Amino acid sequence: MNNFYLTTPIYYVNAEPHIGHAYTTILADTMTRFQRLRGRLVRFQTGTDEHGEKIVEAAAKQGVEPRQYADRISHMFAETWPGLNIAPDNFIRTTDSKHVAAVQRVLQDLYDKGDIYFSRYGGNYCVGCERFYLDRELLDGVCPDHLTKPVFIEEENYFFKMSRYQQQLLDHIARNPSFIRPERYRNEVVSFLREPLEDLCISRPKTRLTWGIEMPFDNRFVTYVWFDALMNYLSGLDWPDGDLYQRFWQGPLADAQHLIAKDILKPHGIYWPTMLMAAGVPLYSHLNVHGYWKINDGKMSKSVGNVVKPLDLSKVYGVDPFRYFLLREMAFGLDASFSEELLVERYNADLANDLGNLFSRVLNMLSQYRQGVLPAVPAQKPPASQDLLALREQTLAAYQEHMQRFEFHLALTSLWAFISACNKYVVANEPWSLAKDPAKAQQLDAVLYDLAQALAWITVLLSPAMPGVSQSMAQALSLDINLGLGLRGQDMLKAGSQLKRPDPIFPRIESQKVQAKAAKAEEKTETKSNKKAKKEPMGPVPVIDIDEFARIDLRLGKVLEACPVEGADKLLKLTVDLGEEKPRTVVSGIAKHYNPQRLIGMQVVVVANLKPVVLRGVESHGMILAASDSDNIKVLTLTDSLAAGSRVK
RNA sequence: GGCGAUGUAGCUCAGUUGGUGAGAGCAUACGGCUCAUAUCCGUAGUGUCCGGGGUUCAAGUCCCUGCAUCGCCA
Numbered sequence: 219m220n221n222f223y224l225t226t227p228i229y230y231v232n233a234e235p236h237i238g239h240a241y242t243t244i245l246a247d248t249m250t251r252f253q254r255l256r257g258r259l260v261r262f263q264t265g266t267d268e269h270g271e272k273i274v275e276a277a278a279k280q281g282v283e284p285r286q287y288a289d290r291i292s293h294m295f296a297e298t299w300p301g302l303n304i305a306p307d308n309f310i311r312t313t314d315s316k317h318v319a320a321v322q323r324v325l326q327d328l329y330d331k332g333d334i335y336f337s338r339y340g341g342n343y344c345v346g347c348e349r350f351y352l353d354r355e356l357l358d359g360v361c362p363d364h365l366t367k368p369v370f371i372e373e374e375n376y377f378f379k380m381s382r383y384q385q386q387l388l389d390h391i392a393r394n395p396s397f398i399r400p401e402r403y404r405n406e407v408v409s410f411l412r413e414p415l416e417d418l419c420i421s422r423p424k425t426r427l428t429w430g431i432e433m434p435f436d437n438r439f440v441t442y443v444w445f446d447a448l449m450n451y452l453s454g455l456d457w458p459d460g461d462l463y464q465r466f467w468q469g470p471l472a473d474a475q476h477l478i479a480k481d482i483l484k485p486h487g488i489y490w491p492t493m494l495m496a497a498g499v500p501l502y503s504h505l506n507v508h509g510y511w512k513i514n515d516g517k518m519s520k521s522v523g524n525v526v527k528p529l530d531l532s533k534v535y536g537v538d539p540f541r542y543f544l545l546r547e548m549a550f551g552l553d554a555s556f557s558e559e560l561l562v563e564r565y566n567a568d569l570a571n572d573l574g575n576l577f578s579r580v581l582n583m584l585s586q587y588r589q590g591v592l593p594a595v596p597a598q599k600p601p602a603s604q605d606l607l608a609l610r611e612q613t614l615a616a617y618q619e620h621m622q623r624f625e626f627h628l629a630l631t632s633l634w635a636f637i638s639a640c641n642k643y644v645v646a647n648e649p650w651s652l653a654k655d656p657a658k659a660q661q662l663d664a665v666l667y668d669l670a671q672a673l674a675w676i677t678v679l680l681s682p683a684m685p686g687v688s689q690s691m692a693q694a695l696s697l698d699i700n701l702g703l704g705l706r707g708q709d710m711l712k713a714g715s716q717l718k719r720p721d722p723i724f725p726r727i728e729s730q731k732v733q734a735k736a737a738k739a740e741e742k743t744e745t746k747s748n749k750k751a752k753k754e755p756m757g758p759v760p761v762i763d764i765d766e767f768a769r770i771d772l773r774l775g776k777v778l779e780a781c782p783v784e785g786a787d788k789l790l791k792l793t794v795d796l797g798e799e800k801p802r803t804v805v806s807g808i809a810k811h812y813n814p815q816r817l818i819g820m821q822v823v824v825v826a827n828l829k830p831v832v833l834r835g836v837e838s839h840g841m842i843l844a845a846s847d848s849d850n851i852k853v854l855t856l857t858d859s860l861a862a863g864s865r866v867k
Numbered sequence: 868g869g870c871g872a873u874g875u876a877g878c879u880c881a882g883u884u885g886g887u888g889a890g891a892g893c894a895u896a897c898g899g900c901u902c903a904u905a906u907c908c909g910u911a912g913u914g915u916c917c918g919g920g921g922u923u924c925a926a927g928u929c930c931c932u933g934c935a936u937c938g939c940c941a
Contacts, residue, residue, distance in 0.1 A: 402872065403872095405871080406872075406938090410871085413870085480939085483939075512937090549880065552873085552880085553873085553936095560879085567892085567893060568893095574904060574906090575907070576903085576906095578902090578903050578904060579906080580903085631892080641908075644908090645908045650902050653902085721904095722903095724904080
């Protein structure tokens with residue numbers, strides 16, 4: 219079982235990516251990074267589901283073809299993932315020709331085999347719901363959702379003989395208790411399977427729907443939802459003949475798993491396995507099911523929610539802390555609440571205080587007492603050293619066990635117990651006291667050695683959840699994170715290597731600031747209606763400390779291009795080199811005071827970590843500093859020249 | 868309406884097959900340290916284990932019922 223295949227659902231393109239999509243995909247990314255760390259061959263697939271009536275409607279609303287519409291939203295999904303440090307190996311679309319071919323192939327096979335049949339049936343059809351209702355489902359003869367009377371429609375369609383595989387599936391689940399996990403979801407499926415299954419309607423006549431995959435044996439119909447959507451897991455592996463299919467699904471080393479949210483349990487826990495049985499394809503090994511994020515919880519959504527969507531919080535607090543929060547806060551399988559407040563709490567307690575501070579204090583002591591050079595392997599270890607090592611091994615075992623079961627929150631909890639033990643280890647040994655007594659130099663060496671090795675080890679175990687941050691941690695430690703040695707419990711840092719003392723990796727978020735932020739947002743929405751009211755009087759500016767100032771990333775930039783913004787008399791669109799891969803676009807309100815030509819080549823100071831904003835249709839990534847009095851605006855510049863991107867403070 | 872899940876300290880959750888005083892983290896209060904991002908370490912509390920009824924020597928843990936929240940209903 220060395221080849222690990224993990225999929226997310228393919229996301230329906232009737233909505234833009236939101237926190238639910240992000241959560242599933244971040245979990246999958248974390249899991250696949252973990253499996254890679256263990257040395258397994260890994261394939262991680264996500265993608266988009268693009269057919270169906272809703273897409274036709276949505277496209278029509280925007281006056282475009284379904285294909286065009288699907289392209290646009292699908293790209294939106296594909297482009298969201300790298301921004302969240304998510305790196306899928308494959309992005310599949312149900313409009314891909316190879317997917318269409320695979321769907322038609324399986325439909326033809328099952329039709330030939332007699333598992334798909336044609337049948338006429340009549341029923342109460344609710345136009346609003348686009349579905350048929352059984353008599354017992356109706357409320358006093360009307361649709362329970364729309365409260366309208368359904369129309370009786372008689373229609374012919376194709377059906378999949380799902381009922382034929384019901385018992386076989388029950389047997390399979392009985393033999394493989396963790397086929398569907400956590401347990402609660404297996405129970406749900408099993409209890410559903412105790413009732414007789416009805417066959418699955420898998421087609422729509424083209425008179426009602428054309429945006430779909432045509433039935434290979436009847437061109438009057440397209441296939442509806444299930445075969446189209448679920449088959450992506452196989453078509454993405456070039457089923458039936460591809461090497462990938464062999465390696466990741468059918469072969470003896472294959473371990474294929476799905477990850478879904480609980481709302482699509484039935485299609486994945488019942489339809490999909492029975493479809494696989496019918497097609498003679500082996501079943502996946504595990505269906506992993508997670509819960510829902512409740513967003514409208516507490517004040518946050520009211521005060522800040524208008525301004526900040528959950529996904530935008532990743533930009534405010536950092537992608538990796540955002541990932542950590544999602545992984546740690548939700549007990550896998552259960553529902554959880556999402557709010558900015560909870561995110562900040564988690565960030566400060568776990569990341570800033572426990573981990574960030576440990577990292578900082580250890581590297582700082584190494585730097586102060588040993589010039590950042592890692593001491594040699596100590597001949598004599600302090601008594602608590604063995605305990606720390608034992609805990610490390612214990613933690614490693616627990617961490618791996620939980621990760622294998624998708625219990626991310628427990629894996630991280632166990633890692634944090636070790637981080638906490640490291641902090642206790644510092645206090646117990648008091649390196650600052652040892653440093654004052656030259657006779658205790660060896661003891662000090664031993665303590666620092668243990669702590670540095672612990673940090674390296676933490677860095678590795680953290681890397682699946684926080685790939686970006688652990689990369690910079692590794693850099694400070696001169697650690698090659700890709701060695702994967704962390705999982706073997708050995709010391710990874712070489713004695714004598716030079717460690718750096720980095721800036722705080724998780725600067726603490728001041729809660730007062732958060733409150734102030736929320737208050738500001740509230741104020742903003744309130745004053746929006748009476749915009750004209752007044753300009754804010756310049757009251758006394760509150761005193762801030764150096765840390766607060768340090769949160770503003772000021773950089774030296776060189777203006778490459780400058781031109782007016784159409785339809786705005788005050789704005790200039792500037793292209794500024796900040797020493798990054800690509801120059802940035804920055805919009806500045808100085809058009810009345812500067813001729814664009816004069817700005818080109820000028821060195822300016824840019825607020826580099828300002829939240830991007832769209833001004834007159836131009837997206838601005840930063841702000842140019844300028845001084846102004848009642849009549850004039852003057853851009854800040856340098857009399858000498860320095861490299862673009864230099865830090866200003 | 869049908870099926871299912873959940874309801875344990877202010878918050879988020881653990882509590883194995885019913886059995887020694889009901890736990891953890893965060894938040895709160897107090898004390899200690901000073902290497903560190905006003906961080907870390909230690910100590911302290913609080914709970915009609917959703918309500919009601921039942922089984923049992925013994926129930927947060929099993930049964931019935933009510934309430935609340937959530938999901939699914941092809």
